[in-house]
Amino acid sequence: xxxxxxxSRYLVKRTGEKVFLECVQDMDHENMFWYRxxxxxxxxxxxxSYDVKxxxxxxxxxxxSVSREKKERFSLIxxxxxxxxxxxxxxASSPINQPQHFGDGTRLSIL
Amino acid sequence: xxxxxxxxxxxxxxxxxxxxxxxNYSSSVSVYLFWYVQYPNQGLQLLLKxxxxxxxxxxxxxxxxxxxxxxxxxxxxxxxxxxxxxxEYFCAVSDNIDTDKLIFGTxxxxxxxx
Numbered sequence: 001x002x003x004x005x006x007x008s009r010y011l012v013k014r015t016g017e018k019v020f021l022e023c024v025q026d027m028d029h030e031n032m033f034w035y036r037x038x039x040x041x042x043x044x045x046x047x048x049s050y051d052v053k054x055x056x057x058x059x060x061x062x063x064x065s066v067s068r069e070k071k072e073r074f075s076l077i078x079x080x081x082x083x084x085x086x087x088x089x090x091x092a093s094s095p096i097n098q099p100q101h102f103g104d105g106t107r108l109s110i111l
Numbered sequence: 112x113x114x115x116x117x118x119x120x121x122x123x124x125x126x127x128x129x130x131x132x133x134x135n136y137s138s139s140v141s142v143y144l145f146w147y148v149q150y151p152n153q154g155l156q157l158l159l160k161x162x163x164x165x166x167x168x169x170x171x172x173x174x175x176x177x178x179x180x181x182x183x184x185x186x187x188x189x190x191x192x193x194x195x196x197x198x199e200y201f202c203a204v205s206d207n208i209d210t211d212k213l214i215f216g217t218x219x220x221x222x223x224x225x
Contacts, residue, residue: 004154031211040120042201042217043155050211058212090154097210099145102154 002027004103006091012109019078021106023091030096032074034058034066037088037105049074081110113138115204117216125224126194132187132219134176134202143205144185145213146176150198158200161185172196197223 007022025032031050035043035058045058047066055066063085067075074093078085086109092100114137124130136142143162147155159170166178176187185202199218206212 035215040217042117043215045212048212092155094211099157099160100213102147102156104152104154 002029002093002101004091004093004101006089006103006106008106009104010107010109012111013078013081014111015080015082017078017081019081019108019110021076021078021089021091021108023074023076023093023103024072025074025093025101026072027093027095027101028071029093029101030071031094031100032068033092033094033100034064034074034076035090035092036060037090043090046076083110086110113142113204113206113214115202115214115216117202117219119219120217121220121222123222123224124192127191129190130188130192130196130221132200132202132221134185134187134216136183136185136202136204138183143210144176144178145203146170146174146185146187147201147203148172148198149201149218155201158187192221192223194223194225196221 004025013019033048034046044060049055049068065077089106091103094100116135145160146158149155159168161168161178169175174189199220201218202216203213
Protein backbone atom coordinates (compact mmCIF):
# COMPACT_ATOMS: atom_id res chain seq x y z
CA UNK A 1 0.00 0.00 0.00
CA UNK A 2 1.26 3.45 -0.90
CA UNK A 3 2.31 5.56 2.05
CA UNK A 4 2.78 9.31 1.88
CA UNK A 5 3.96 10.62 5.22
CA UNK A 6 3.91 14.24 6.30
CA UNK A 7 6.17 14.90 9.24
CA SER A 8 3.70 16.93 11.34
CA ARG A 9 -0.09 16.84 11.68
CA TYR A 10 -0.21 20.18 13.49
CA LEU A 11 2.33 22.99 13.54
CA VAL A 12 2.28 26.43 15.13
CA LYS A 13 4.85 29.05 14.11
CA ARG A 14 5.36 32.78 14.44
CA THR A 15 5.33 35.36 11.67
CA GLY A 16 8.72 35.84 10.08
CA GLU A 17 9.96 32.34 10.93
CA LYS A 18 11.36 30.02 8.27
CA VAL A 19 9.12 26.94 8.22
CA PHE A 20 9.89 23.52 6.76
CA LEU A 21 7.17 20.98 5.91
CA GLU A 22 8.46 17.53 5.04
CA CYS A 23 6.88 14.82 2.92
CA VAL A 24 8.17 11.30 2.27
CA GLN A 25 6.75 8.63 -0.04
CA ASP A 26 7.75 4.98 -0.06
CA MET A 27 6.71 3.87 -3.57
CA ASP A 28 9.47 5.29 -5.76
CA HIS A 29 7.02 7.69 -7.44
CA GLU A 30 8.43 10.15 -9.95
CA ASN A 31 5.97 12.96 -9.23
CA MET A 32 5.44 14.84 -5.98
CA PHE A 33 3.12 17.75 -5.24
CA TRP A 34 2.39 20.33 -2.55
CA TYR A 35 -1.10 21.82 -2.20
CA ARG A 36 -2.78 24.11 0.24
CA UNK A 37 -6.42 23.59 1.14
CA UNK A 38 -8.64 26.43 2.28
CA UNK A 39 -12.41 26.39 2.92
CA UNK A 40 -14.37 27.24 -0.21
CA UNK A 41 -11.26 27.24 -2.39
CA UNK A 42 -10.54 23.53 -2.69
CA UNK A 43 -6.98 22.44 -3.30
CA UNK A 44 -4.52 24.79 -4.96
CA UNK A 45 -1.19 23.62 -6.30
CA UNK A 46 1.85 25.37 -4.85
CA UNK A 47 4.76 23.46 -6.44
CA UNK A 48 5.37 20.10 -8.02
CA SER A 49 8.37 18.01 -8.99
CA TYR A 50 8.82 15.41 -11.72
CA ASP A 51 12.20 14.17 -10.61
CA VAL A 52 15.03 14.74 -8.20
CA LYS A 53 16.25 18.34 -8.20
CA UNK A 54 13.48 19.33 -10.60
CA UNK A 55 10.64 21.65 -9.60
CA UNK A 56 7.94 23.64 -11.28
CA UNK A 57 5.68 26.39 -9.99
CA UNK A 58 2.04 25.65 -9.52
CA UNK A 59 -0.77 28.18 -9.28
CA UNK A 60 0.23 29.90 -6.02
CA UNK A 61 4.03 29.68 -5.54
CA UNK A 62 4.52 33.15 -4.02
CA UNK A 63 6.05 33.00 -0.55
CA UNK A 64 7.05 29.34 -0.91
CA SER A 65 10.00 27.33 -2.17
CA VAL A 66 10.64 23.59 -2.42
CA SER A 67 13.49 21.14 -2.33
CA ARG A 68 13.80 17.63 -3.73
CA GLU A 69 17.27 16.28 -3.09
CA LYS A 70 16.14 12.64 -2.94
CA LYS A 71 13.39 10.94 -4.91
CA GLU A 72 11.36 9.99 -1.86
CA ARG A 73 11.41 13.38 -0.10
CA PHE A 74 9.81 16.68 -1.10
CA SER A 75 10.10 19.63 1.26
CA LEU A 76 8.01 22.80 1.28
CA ILE A 77 9.66 25.90 2.70
CA UNK A 78 7.97 29.08 3.87
CA UNK A 79 10.84 31.56 3.67
CA UNK A 80 9.25 34.10 6.04
CA UNK A 81 5.94 32.88 7.39
CA UNK A 82 2.97 35.23 7.32
CA UNK A 83 -0.50 34.91 8.83
CA UNK A 84 -2.10 34.46 5.40
CA UNK A 85 -0.17 31.21 5.07
CA UNK A 86 -2.21 29.66 7.87
CA UNK A 87 -3.79 26.70 6.12
CA UNK A 88 -3.94 22.94 5.63
CA UNK A 89 -1.02 21.70 3.53
CA UNK A 90 -1.31 18.44 1.62
CA UNK A 91 1.48 16.49 -0.04
CA ALA A 92 0.84 13.96 -2.81
CA SER A 93 2.86 11.63 -5.00
CA SER A 94 2.16 9.65 -8.16
CA PRO A 95 3.78 7.55 -10.85
CA ILE A 96 3.72 9.09 -14.32
CA ASN A 97 0.15 9.31 -15.70
CA GLN A 98 -1.37 7.65 -12.64
CA PRO A 99 -3.60 8.97 -9.82
CA GLN A 100 -2.09 10.91 -6.95
CA HIS A 101 -1.81 9.51 -3.43
CA PHE A 102 -2.13 11.96 -0.55
CA GLY A 103 -0.69 12.29 2.91
CA ASP A 104 -2.87 13.15 5.92
CA GLY A 105 -1.98 16.83 5.79
CA THR A 106 -0.30 19.36 8.05
CA ARG A 107 -2.47 21.98 9.68
CA LEU A 108 -0.20 25.02 9.96
CA SER A 109 -1.03 28.04 12.09
CA ILE A 110 1.05 31.21 11.82
CA LEU A 111 0.61 33.54 14.80
CA UNK B 112 -6.99 26.71 -18.98
CA UNK B 113 -8.91 23.81 -17.61
CA UNK B 114 -11.32 24.45 -14.73
CA UNK B 115 -13.67 22.37 -12.59
CA UNK B 116 -17.01 23.42 -11.14
CA UNK B 117 -18.73 21.76 -8.24
CA UNK B 118 -21.91 23.78 -7.95
CA UNK B 119 -23.10 22.31 -4.67
CA UNK B 120 -20.98 23.26 -1.68
CA UNK B 121 -23.16 21.18 0.67
CA UNK B 122 -25.53 18.28 0.07
CA UNK B 123 -27.64 17.06 3.01
CA UNK B 124 -29.37 13.68 2.64
CA UNK B 125 -31.00 11.07 4.82
CA UNK B 126 -29.44 7.68 5.30
CA UNK B 127 -30.35 5.11 2.59
CA UNK B 128 -31.40 7.86 0.14
CA UNK B 129 -29.70 8.15 -3.26
CA UNK B 130 -27.28 10.99 -3.88
CA UNK B 131 -25.71 12.74 -6.85
CA UNK B 132 -22.77 15.12 -6.53
CA UNK B 133 -22.31 17.25 -9.61
CA UNK B 134 -19.07 18.06 -11.41
CA ASN B 135 -18.54 19.96 -14.66
CA TYR B 136 -15.26 20.75 -16.33
CA SER B 137 -14.45 23.36 -18.92
CA SER B 138 -12.69 21.64 -21.80
CA SER B 139 -13.90 18.85 -24.05
CA VAL B 140 -10.44 17.75 -25.17
CA SER B 141 -9.18 14.44 -23.88
CA VAL B 142 -8.96 14.54 -20.11
CA TYR B 143 -8.58 12.27 -17.16
CA LEU B 144 -11.22 12.67 -14.44
CA PHE B 145 -11.14 11.77 -10.77
CA TRP B 146 -13.26 11.84 -7.63
CA TYR B 147 -11.52 11.97 -4.27
CA VAL B 148 -13.04 11.75 -0.78
CA GLN B 149 -11.71 13.44 2.35
CA TYR B 150 -12.84 12.21 5.76
CA PRO B 151 -12.36 14.54 8.75
CA ASN B 152 -8.73 15.15 9.66
CA GLN B 153 -7.45 13.00 6.83
CA GLY B 154 -5.92 13.45 3.41
CA LEU B 155 -7.67 12.70 0.13
CA GLN B 156 -8.46 9.15 -0.92
CA LEU B 157 -9.16 8.15 -4.52
CA LEU B 158 -12.78 7.05 -5.04
CA LEU B 159 -12.67 6.41 -8.78
CA LYS B 160 -11.08 7.54 -12.00
CA UNK B 161 -11.88 7.82 -15.69
CA UNK B 162 -8.89 7.48 -18.01
CA UNK B 163 -10.53 5.94 -21.10
CA UNK B 164 -12.98 3.23 -22.12
CA UNK B 165 -16.42 2.74 -20.60
CA UNK B 166 -18.09 5.99 -19.61
CA UNK B 167 -19.61 4.43 -16.47
CA UNK B 168 -16.93 4.07 -13.85
CA UNK B 169 -17.35 2.12 -10.63
CA UNK B 170 -15.32 3.00 -7.57
CA UNK B 171 -14.93 2.05 -3.95
CA UNK B 172 -17.67 2.13 -1.29
CA UNK B 173 -20.47 1.67 -3.85
CA UNK B 174 -19.90 4.95 -5.70
CA UNK B 175 -20.01 5.31 -9.46
CA UNK B 176 -19.65 8.17 -11.92
CA UNK B 177 -20.57 8.73 -15.53
CA UNK B 178 -18.38 10.58 -18.00
CA UNK B 179 -20.52 12.66 -20.36
CA UNK B 180 -18.33 14.26 -23.01
CA UNK B 181 -21.06 16.31 -24.68
CA UNK B 182 -22.10 17.89 -21.37
CA UNK B 183 -18.53 17.98 -20.01
CA UNK B 184 -19.77 16.41 -16.79
CA UNK B 185 -18.59 13.69 -14.43
CA UNK B 186 -21.29 13.39 -11.77
CA UNK B 187 -20.82 11.08 -8.79
CA UNK B 188 -23.69 8.86 -7.65
CA UNK B 189 -24.55 6.37 -4.96
CA UNK B 190 -27.94 4.60 -4.82
CA UNK B 191 -28.09 4.37 -1.02
CA UNK B 192 -25.84 6.36 1.32
CA UNK B 193 -24.65 5.50 4.81
CA UNK B 194 -23.81 7.70 7.76
CA UNK B 195 -20.16 6.79 7.14
CA UNK B 196 -20.29 8.50 3.72
CA UNK B 197 -20.34 11.88 5.47
CA UNK B 198 -17.23 13.57 4.10
CA GLU B 199 -16.00 16.16 1.61
CA TYR B 200 -15.85 15.09 -2.02
CA PHE B 201 -13.55 16.63 -4.62
CA CYS B 202 -13.77 16.34 -8.37
CA ALA B 203 -10.51 16.77 -10.28
CA VAL B 204 -9.52 16.93 -13.94
CA SER B 205 -6.12 16.59 -15.52
CA ASP B 206 -4.47 19.60 -17.05
CA ASN B 207 -4.73 19.69 -20.86
CA ILE B 208 -1.01 20.10 -21.41
CA ASP B 209 0.48 18.35 -18.42
CA THR B 210 -1.76 15.43 -17.56
CA ASP B 211 0.08 14.66 -14.31
CA LYS B 212 -1.18 17.97 -12.91
CA LEU B 213 -4.70 18.03 -11.49
CA ILE B 214 -7.16 20.88 -11.22
CA PHE B 215 -9.52 20.44 -8.28
CA GLY B 216 -13.03 21.68 -7.73
CA THR B 217 -13.91 23.52 -4.54
CA UNK B 218 -15.47 20.44 -2.97
CA UNK B 219 -18.92 19.26 -1.92
CA UNK B 220 -19.65 18.44 1.69
CA UNK B 221 -21.98 15.43 1.89
CA UNK B 222 -23.82 15.27 5.21
CA UNK B 223 -25.80 12.08 5.82
CA UNK B 224 -28.47 12.23 8.54
CA UNK B 225 -30.05 9.24 10.34
